[in-house]
Amino acid sequence: MSKDIHAIASKPYEYGFVTQIESDTMPKGLTEDVVRLISGKKNEPEWMLEYRLKAYRHWLTLTEPHWAKAEYPKINYQDIHYYSAPKITEKKASMDEVDPELKRTFEKLGIPLFEQKKLAGVAVDAIFDSVSVATTFKGKLLEAGVVFCPLSEAIEKYPDLVKKYLGSVVPHTDNFYAALNAAVFTEGSFVFVPKDTVCPMELSTYFRINTQDTGQFERTLIICEENSSVSYLEGCTAPMFDTNQLHAAVVELIALDYANIKYSTVQNWYAGDPETGKGGIYNFVTKRGKCQGKGSKISWTQIETGSAITWKYPSCVLIGDDSVGEFYSVALTNHFQKADTGTKMIHIGKNTRSTIVSKGISAGKSENTYRGLVQINRSAKGAENFTQCDSMLIGKQAIANTLPYIDVRNASSSLGHEASTVKVSQDQLFYFAQRGISMENALQTMINGFCADVFKELPTEFAVEATQLLSLKLENSVG
Amino acid sequence: MVSIQELYAEIEGKSILKGLSLDVKPGEVHAIMGPNGSGKSTLGKILAGHPDYEVTSGSVTFDGGNLLDMDADERARNGVFMAFQYPVEIPGVNNASFLRMSYNAKRKHLGLPEVDPFEFELLLQKQSKLLKLGEGLLDRSVNDGFSGGEKKRNEILQMMLLEPKLVILDETDSGLDIDALRIVAESVNRFKSPDRSFLVITHYQRLLDYIVPDVVHVLANGKIVKTGDHLLVRELEERGYDWLTGAIPSEVGG
Numbered sequence: 001m002s003k004d005i006h007a008i009a010s011k012p013y014e015y016g017f018v019t020q021i022e023s024d025t026m027p028k029g030l031t032e033d034v035v036r037l038i039s040g041k042k043n044e045p046e047w048m049l050e051y052r053l054k055a056y057r058h059w060l061t062l063t064e065p066h067w068a069k070a071e072y073p074k075i076n077y078q079d080i081h082y083y084s085a086p087k088i089t090e091k092k093a094s095m096d097e098v099d100p101e102l103k104r105t106f107e108k109l110g111i112p113l114f115e116q117k118k119l120a121g122v123a124v125d126a127i128f129d130s131v132s133v134a135t136t137f138k139g140k141l142l143e144a145g146v147v148f149c150p151l152s153e154a155i156e157k158y159p160d161l162v163k164k165y166l167g168s169v170v171p172h173t174d175n176f177y178a179a180l181n182a183a184v185f186t187e188g189s190f191v192f193v194p195k196d197t198v199c200p201m202e203l204s205t206y207f208r209i210n211t212q213d214t215g216q217f218e219r220t221l222i223i224c225e226e227n228s229s230v231s232y233l234e235g236c237t238a239p240m241f242d243t244n245q246l247h248a249a250v251v252e253l254i255a256l257d258y259a260n261i262k263y264s265t266v267q268n269w270y271a272g273d274p275e276t277g278k279g280g281i282y283n284f285v286t287k288r289g290k291c292q293g294k295g296s297k298i299s300w301t302q303i304e305t306g307s308a309i310t311w312k313y314p315s316c317v318l319i320g321d322d323s324v325g326e327f328y329s330v331a332l333t334n335h336f337q338k339a340d341t342g343t344k345m346i347h348i349g350k351n352t353r354s355t356i357v358s359k360g361i362s363a364g365k366s367e368n369t370y371r372g373l374v375q376i377n378r379s380a381k382g383a384e385n386f387t388q389c390d391s392m393l394i395g396k397q398a399i400a401n402t403l404p405y406i407d408v409r410n411a412s413s414s415l416g417h418e419a420s421t422v423k424v425s426q427d428q429l430f431y432f433a434q435r436g437i438s439m440e441n442a443l444q445t446m447i448n449g450f451c452a453d454v455f456k457e458l459p460t461e462f463a464v465e466a467t468q469l470l471s472l473k474l475e476n477s478v479g
Numbered sequence: 480m481v482s483i484q485e486l487y488a489e490i491e492g493k494s495i496l497k498g499l500s501l502d503v504k505p506g507e508v509h510a511i512m513g514p515n516g517s518g519k520s521t522l523g524k525i526l527a528g529h530p531d532y533e534v535t536s537g538s539v540t541f542d543g544g545n546l547l548d549m550d551a552d553e554r555a556r557n558g559v560f561m562a563f564q565y566p567v568e569i570p571g572v573n574n575a576s577f578l579r580m581s582y583n584a585k586r587k588h589l590g591l592p593e594v595d596p597f598e599f600e601l602l603l604q605k606q607s608k609l610l611k612l613g614e615g616l617l618d619r620s621v622n623d624g625f626s627g628g629e630k631k632r633n634e635i636l637q638m639m640l641l642e643p644k645l646v647i648l649d650e651t652d653s654g655l656d657i658d659a660l661r662i663v664a665e666s667v668n669r670f671k672s673p674d675r676s677f678l679v680i681t682h683y684q685r686l687l688d689y690i691v692p693d694v695v696h697v698l699a700n701g702k703i704v705k706t707g708d709h710l711l712v713r714e715l716e717e718r719g720y721d722w723l724t725g726a727i728p729s730e731v732g733g
């Protein structure tokens with residue numbers, strides 16, 4: 001009997017293991033005391049605690065939003081651990097002192113915590129549950145004047161910068177999850193690139209959730225002063241648990257005059273059980289960049305593959321004249337996953353330009369929604385936007401939605417929009433097979449063709465990985 | 480080469496092949512003719528391993544092994560090739576890279592090193608010149624927007640590249656202009672060899688004037704209802720199929 005494509009075994013999620021390490025985990029639940037405790041664990045100054053408490057009190061007044069195209073039961077915020085850290089949390093002076101079990105974990109995930117090895121051109125900050133366990137190449141970066149460290153360290157060492165910029169792009173009043181994050185964030189990366197500096201290497205933060213029922217609330221802050229530039233990449237994975245885990249991050253980017261920030265994400269959180277849809281990460285994230293300076297540029301590239309539910313709109317606020325915002329996205333959903341993702345481009349300055357390229361791939365019984373807003377204010381004379389939204393449907397039960405919102409308040413701006421939908425048919429895959437090409441290679445090739453415009457935006461070190469990741473996720477999905 | 484015994488097959492619960500038997504020896508050319516909807520393409524796709532069709536009983540031996548045990552891509556690498564009646568379009572996938580991928584999959588199977596794009600380019604140029612295939616077609620997406628005849632030539636190009644053992648040509652002649660028909664037929668004739676077999680599905684005598692079959696079968700209602708030599712083609716051209724399908728087909732089985 002010839003084997004149906006359905007029957008080809010799906011490769012299980014590779015990163016679903018749990019690291020056995022003693023951890024210091026706070027009891028479940030969220031109260032003002034928990035907020036104080038987190039702040040205390042991090043030895044934070046009074047102003048930081050005040051910041052958190054204000055956010056917490058505001059959060060109490062809010063209700064959980066449910067407008068995205070994804071239904072899920074109300075989250076019980078008292079059933080989550082808000083802090084969990086591996087026992088040996090003292091930051092080590094040298095990489096060699098990092099706990100061997102943690103080192104092995106990150107190695108298994110393909111993230112070397114040794115300098116000058118596999119990814120020699122990339123500095124890595126590795127975050128395990130609620131704390132950063134290692135940051136590589138810190139010294140070399142500091143020589144160039146670039147600060148790359150965990151946010152908790154920045155609060156201690158660069159309080160003025162943190163005070164000035166934290167919450168300046170995403171205030172705690174922005175939305176429900178932004179408020180929650182501001183109250184309980186535990187870790188994240190801090191990047192500061194001073195005036196006239198090109199960051200000498202790729203920066204990368206790697207997030208790993210390990211402990212069951214732990215929320216990860218990281219907070220990333222990247223500041224590029226005048227004429228400086230940086231390329232930053234984040235990666236994420238989590239073990240397989242049959243309960244859902246909440247990941248509610250906030251990322252803020254600030255670009256001053258002629259600064260250039262490139263922010264890439266390869267998101268591979270656990271997506272839940274392929275058969276039942278049980279478990280997986282709820283990825284509710286607020287990412288926003290402010291092009292504050294003249295001629296500044298912020299570019300988001302994201303490859304979204306994991307998570308049970310993704311709810312995320314990396315956005316650009318284009319304030320400086322001639323500033324540029326870009327959003328390149330591949331969102332892949334399979335089985336029972338739901339992704340509601342897109343961007344907001346807010347044009348305020350004159351001659352601001354934005355580009356949106358979104359590629360949604362839906363397979364299995366998943367649902368993939370592009371939701372985007374292009375807003376051109378009266379002040380944004382001569383603004384331009386180009387939007388392209390393409391969907392690829394694999395199999396007969398997957399759903400794709402495209403919801404572009406446009407709000408134009410002046411006549412001198414110009415907008416272009418293109419959209420398309422392609423279906424990957426059994427007959428196309430059969431054509432590949434009839435020419436001797438395996439299913440895996442066939443999908444990889446088709447995805448590559450479909451996503452080429454986005455992949456070329458990724459740092460080269462990660463482009464190949466991204467392609468392989470996507471085709472892995474799609475095995476066993478056509479029929 | 481290939482031996483089909485009492486094959487029954489269905490798609491979405493509808494039975495299409497109903498006890499088909501056929502034996503093709505190495506080096507032979509068999510023509511398959513028959514009314515629209517009789518199951519000719521189905522037979523080809525089943526031999527090639529299309530997953531939508533279910534074989535409910537019967538057997539197919541290919542090159543001494545059980546063909547039905549293999550996945551479609553495995554069958555292809557082992558030498559089963561089908562030139563499709565309606566080659567599917569694959570937007571976004573470059574034709575030349577597709578051909579190279581396919582070529583290299585076969586090489587890998589044979590334990591040979593893969594060829595690089597440059598080397599392959601030379602090979603392609605040679606083959607596509609023989610077929611008078613416009614060079615532009617190699618730079619475009621697979622079959623995407625190709626004319627009917629261009630698609631068919633692209634199929635033949637693949638056949639020549641992959642050097643299969645069993646070639647199924649499903650109405651490769653339809654859609655070809657007069658010159659193209661001759662070019663394609665000549666390519667096929669040149670490609671004939673003592674260890675290669677052909678199943679040529681067609682509705683028309685003109686192709687079989689070029690590619691002279693050793694055996695001609697008529698497929699109707701899911702089985703072979705008549706088998707003869709190439710003279711049968713002329714008879715069918717004159718008389719149509721009614722005399723075969725209307726007559727007690729079960730008793731004229733081949």
Ligand SMILES: Nc1ncnc2c1ncn2[C@@H]1O[C@H](COP(=O)(O)OP(=O)(O)OP(=O)(O)O)[C@@H](O)[C@H]1O
Binds near residue numbers: 490493495515516518
């Ligand atoms: N997916 C399907 N569902 C139902 N019936 C199908 C399906 N695919 C094919 N068939 C039917 O199977 C029968 C045989 O089709 P097939 O394509 O093999 O005919 P054919 O002999 O090649 O005809 P033609 O000469 O027109 O190319 C037809 O009646 C066709 O409608």
Ligand SMILES: [Mg+2]
Binds near residue numbers: 519520521564649650
């Ligand atoms: Mg047919």
